[in-house]
Amino acid sequence: SQQGEEDPQALSIQEGENATMNCSYKTSINNLQWYRQNSGRGLVHLILIRSNEREKHSGRLRVTLDTSKKSSSLLITASRAADTASYFCATAGSARQLTFGSGTQLTVLP
Amino acid sequence: KAGVTQTPRYLIKTRGQQVTLSCSPISGHRSVSWYQQTPGQGLQFLFEYFSETQRNKGNFPGRFSGRQFSNSRSEMNVSTLELGDSALYLCASSPYVDSRTDTQYFGPGTRLTVL
Numbered sequence: 001s002q003q004g005e006e007d008p009q010a011l012s013i014q015e016g017e018n019a020t021m022n023c024s025y026k027t028s029i030n031n032l033q034w035y036r037q038n039s040g041r042g043l044v045h046l047i048l049i050r051s052n053e054r055e056k057h058s059g060r061l062r063v064t065l066d067t068s069k070k071s072s073s074l075l076i077t078a079s080r081a082a083d084t085a086s087y088f089c090a091t092a093g094s095a096r097q098l099t100f101g102s103g104t105q106l107t108v109l110p
Numbered sequence: 111k112a113g114v115t116q117t118p119r120y121l122i123k124t125r126g127q128q129v130t131l132s133c134s135p136i137s138g139h140r141s142v143s144w145y146q147q148t149p150g151q152g153l154q155f156l157f158e159y160f161s162e163t164q165r166n167k168g169n170f171p172g173r174f175s176g177r178q179f180s181n182s183r184s185e186m187n188v189s190t191l192e193l194g195d196s197a198l199y200l201c202a203s204s205p206y207v208d209s210r211t212d213t214q215y216f217g218p219g220t221r222l223t224v225l
Contacts, residue, residue, distance in 0.1 A: 030209050030210045031210055031211065033213065033214070035216070040147075040198060040219075040221075041218055041219065042114075042200060042216045042217055042218040042219050043200065043202075043216040044216070045213055045214070045215060045216070048211065048213050050210050050211065051210070088153065090153075092209070092212075093209075094209050095165075095166050095209075096141070096143075096158060096165075096166070096204070096206075096209055096212060096214075097143065097155045097158055097166050097168070098143070098145070098153075098155060098202075098214060099155065100145075100152060100153035100154075102152055103152065
C-alpha cells in the first residue's frame with residue numbers, strides 16, 4: 001500500500017514557470033526522497049531530506065519538509081521541457097524500505 | 111561508477127510460467143531492494159537483501175521470492191505467473207551505511223508482460 005498522496009496528480013505549465021508538487025505521508029520517517037521517472041523507465045533520485053531538516057536545495061530544486069503536518073513539497077524553478085516527467089516522493093523509516101506516493105505527472109510546454 | 115543494471119529489460123511470459131529477473135547493484139553497495147510498479151497499485155516494495163539475507167519483505171504472496179549472492183548481485187523469481195503480475199520491476203541499490211541518509215539508486219527496470 002502507498003504511504004500517502006501527492007498533489008496535484010497532474011500539472012501542466014509553460015517553460016520558465018515554477019512547478020510545485022506536494023506530498024503527504026502517514027507514519028514517522030527517517031528521511032523523505034524525491035524521484036523523477038520518464039515514461040515508465042527507471043527512477044532517478046533527485047534529493048533526500050532528513051527528518052530533522054526543514055528545507056534543502058539542489059540546483060533548481062527546493063524541497064521542504066514539515067514533520068508536524070507529515071507533508072513535503074518539491075519546487076522546480078524555471079522549468080524546462082526536459083523536466084516533463086512523473087515525480088514521486090518516497091519515505092523511509094528505520095527499515096529502509098521506501099514507501100511511495102502516487103506521483104505527480106508534470107508537463108512543461110515549450 | 112556504473113549504475114544499477116537489470117536484465118532482461120523486457121520479458122513476455124504466459125500464465126503459469128515462472129520468471130527470474132537479475133539485478134547488479136552499484137559497485138560497493140551492499141543492499142538491494144526490489145519494487146513492483148503497476149498502473150493500479152503504483153510503486154510497491156517487494157523485498158530487501160543485505161549480506162545475502164532478506165532483511166525486509168513487502169506484502170506479496172510467496173510466489174515472489176528472491177536471493178542475493180556474495181557479490182551483492184540479486185535475483186528475484188516469480189512462479190506460477192498470473193496476469194496481474196504484469197508490471198515494471200525495479201531494482202535499487204544502496205550503500206547501507208546510515209538509514210537516515212542512505213539513498214536508493216534505481217535501475218532501468220524489467221518490463222514483464224504476462225499473456
